Amino acid sequence: MWRDAHCLLRLSVTTSGQSGLVPVEDDSPVGLAAAEPLPAPAEPSSAGSSGGSSGGENESVGTVVVAGLANLAIAVAKLVAGLFSGSASMLSEAAHSLADTVTEVFLFVALRRGQKPADERHPFGYGKESFVWAFIAALFTFIGGAGFSIYHGVTTILAGDHSGDFLWSYLVLAISFVAEGTSFLRAKRQVAGESRRWGITPSRFLRLTPDTTVKAVYFEDSAALIGLILAALGILGVQLTGDEVWDGVASVLIGLLLLVVAFILARSNVSLLVGRAVPRAMHNNIAQDLQSIPVVTAVPTLLTMQLGPGDILVAAKVDFDDDVSGGQIEEASDEAERRLRTRYPQIRYVFLDPTRGRAGRNHENGGLDI
16 A cells, blocks of 8 residues: 655545545645644653754854854964064964854854755755854864964974063963863853753763854863963973973974864764764664554664754654554654654654555664764
């Protein structure tokens, strides 16, 4: 009976009791309006949802804004101190903070652009655009921050540029550490809260989260704090030994640190742009919810994709009981969407394709295994 593996059809029962396609009434929604998800309960279940709520989005915006303002003030202070002292590591830190400031601007644009509603040109929304801007931010960190730091460090090692007054550098580094620490604590607090909601460790959350903005702020602030320590050690080395090579080495190490951060963030964004699946635990929970529908015999294929930081697409081939009517299949499809959105409100689209299968032959242990 209704086993078309190539077409997604809504079937119902006609007045004669035979299955058939029901004509769309004049007031029935079509197109994008008909694709709107069924409502989920207002309170997400504790089974693990995050990232799809407006509260999470607002928190990410706040985290990015705080980080951006802190980095801008720090960049100016470091630049002044670097010009006065002539320290290569201090100038590298100024470039680092400037790169971070521009990065936060890109991340802010990513959050705003990714929230645009779907239209006929982009029926699945603009969520992936946030990954594009986050990827550009990672490239800027690579070019603007790491490139300048390594170049200036190598130049200092070869030319031995003299460092001037150390007091300015130490003072600015201390103030910068407090400002960067404040921004990092906010990002860390958000990561801790989200990881508790998922029921996983913060490190695992950072690997799995599609919210690349908070991930970028967390890694960049961590790198900034480490970079400040490296700069201080480089200046101290020059002060104690009189050898400018320590300042140059510190600058090169700061650049290499930025390279690592840029690589991690770029790789994460590329994976999401290509069309990354949901984590394996979520995949299995989705499969179990579909299998628990009374008229479902098996779920031989389950595919998922992260459409944006807070939107997920679910597509599955589902084997329904051969004895059920078209109307029961429709009801089961609506029930499946409600169950999935109850557990994971960030699931926006659910497509079920009736297809032949065998009982017990289910697609399990798919998705992202990290």
